[in-house]
Amino acid sequence: MSGPVLRWRVRREIFVLKAFAVVAFAMLALLSVGDPRGMILAGVGALVAAVLALRDVLVPVRLSADDEGLVVVRGFAGSERVPWSSVERIRVDRRTRLTSRTELLEIDTGEAIFLLSRFDLGVPCQEVADELRSYRTGF
Known part of the structure; x- marks a missing residue:
């Protein structure tokens, strides 16, 4: 390879937004202790956001x-x-x-x-x- 290498990556702002979503959904799950459905939904939201944020860390x-x-x-x-x-x-x-x-x-x-x-x-x-x-x- 003698020429330059061009790279396109996920912007940091998008990763930060996903990380914020993980925290927000996790807090929502903790606040929904009395509501099992709300807790499950918020927990699933936190898990999905965490997986998407992890992908941005592994393959930016x-x-x-x-x-x-x-x-x-x-x-x-x-x-x-x-x-x-x-x-x-x-x-x-x-x-x-x-x-x-x-x-x-x-x-x-x-x-x-x-x-x-x-x-x-x-x-x-x-x-x-x-x-x-x-x-x-x-x-």
Whole structure:
């Protein structure tokens, strides 16, 4: 690898928000001692938020690119190296439903499609797509 390595990671603010959610749900569970359903719901909320925060600690970098190809997060905390020759298409999938708009970076290898959101990348998906395309072609 002679060229630079580009990396996109989860923003710290998102991790802090998830950690705050863990604390808030745990406190809510403690305050709901007399209400078993409320305690269970708050406990499940704390557990889910803790798992999501743990993933941000274990795999903060969700996508990286170098001269050889991409390394993309796969599953909970795994990753997969994808050579540039396997990448068929890089695009941004935009969808609007009611008042909600979502954007996902889509990396298509023919055998697999990797989807990454702005929350995974820390920057807008279109910006990452443009950088990947220019890095891949050298322009």
